[in-house]
Amino acid sequence: MPVDFKSLGLSNTKEMFKRAMEGKYAVPAYNFNNLEQLQAIITACAETKSPVIIQVSKGARSYANEILLRHMAAGAVEYARSLGSQIPICLHLDHGDSYDLCVSCIESGFSSVMIDGSAHSYEDNIALTKKVVEYARPRDVSVEGELGVLAGIEDHVSHAESKYTHPEQVEDFVGRTGVDSLAISIGTSHGAYKFKVKSQAEIPPLRFDILEEIEKRIPGFPIVLHGASSVMPEYIKMINDFGGDMAGALGVPEEQLRRAAKSAVCKINIDSDGRLAMTAVIRKYLKENPKEFDPRKYIGAARSALVEVLKHKNEMVLGSAGRY
């Protein structure tokens, strides 16, 4: 029996993005793979009164089990309400790579899916994306498409170089597919090594000229920014200080994300920053407490750090705090 996302108390992205566009902020899209990440996301977003998109990648589904993740997401709504929060929560498939995967997520209660056809030719991307929209639309599930290719690893597809989105294609793509939002490539990439430069000061700016050109061609249309972790230097230092080796890890400076959030960018995807904060704190905790063997202690410490990181993102970077 298909599960309607509304019966789980979840929201699609329509109202979220409308309000984000009007209020000139971006809705955070945070990935989760386990209980503690989900707890941290909901706690941080409830405490800062921020709408939130909790997203599940194909990798997360195979790591944590799709059934468990979806029940956790349904539980997350109840958990937020128990904290006295009315924030909207969207359950989203991140980087869906096939029609069948999108259908399976929609049938199991996801309120939004991404169909990432960016590895295909332009026409094949359109055909695949349109097919997913045709399935999702009657069920009121939102669909995110992607045009352009991000450098780095997109699940199992690796790309040596990013191919920026061609602004002249966006109108045709959005019109022919019927997507609700569009992920674009303007210089971000996934993971902790986003730029091949030596220092923070040398990080090249994102291609805001391409973003502006896209906004002119599809005014008021929700844009999505993937690969938007800042790779916070304090956590890279903590990792390196406590036995790790992440030399050269660099991300997107916060001021550039703030600028993007004020534009048509309505959804900002952040995964790596949470992973880095948790790893750093766990490394430090275990080094400083060599006799400790209760996972609740070190994962709990990591969860607390994650709450603070996400609150900072909502308040100081995305501008999504205090909106609900």
Ligand code: G3H
């Ligand atoms: O875009 C990729 C996300 O960070 C998810 O990563 O495929 O390792 O779960 P993952």
Ligand code: 13P
């Ligand atoms: P980061 O690796 O920069 O956190 O990007 C995450 C992402 O885009 C998930 O889809």
Ligand code: ZN
């Ligand atoms: Zn992504």
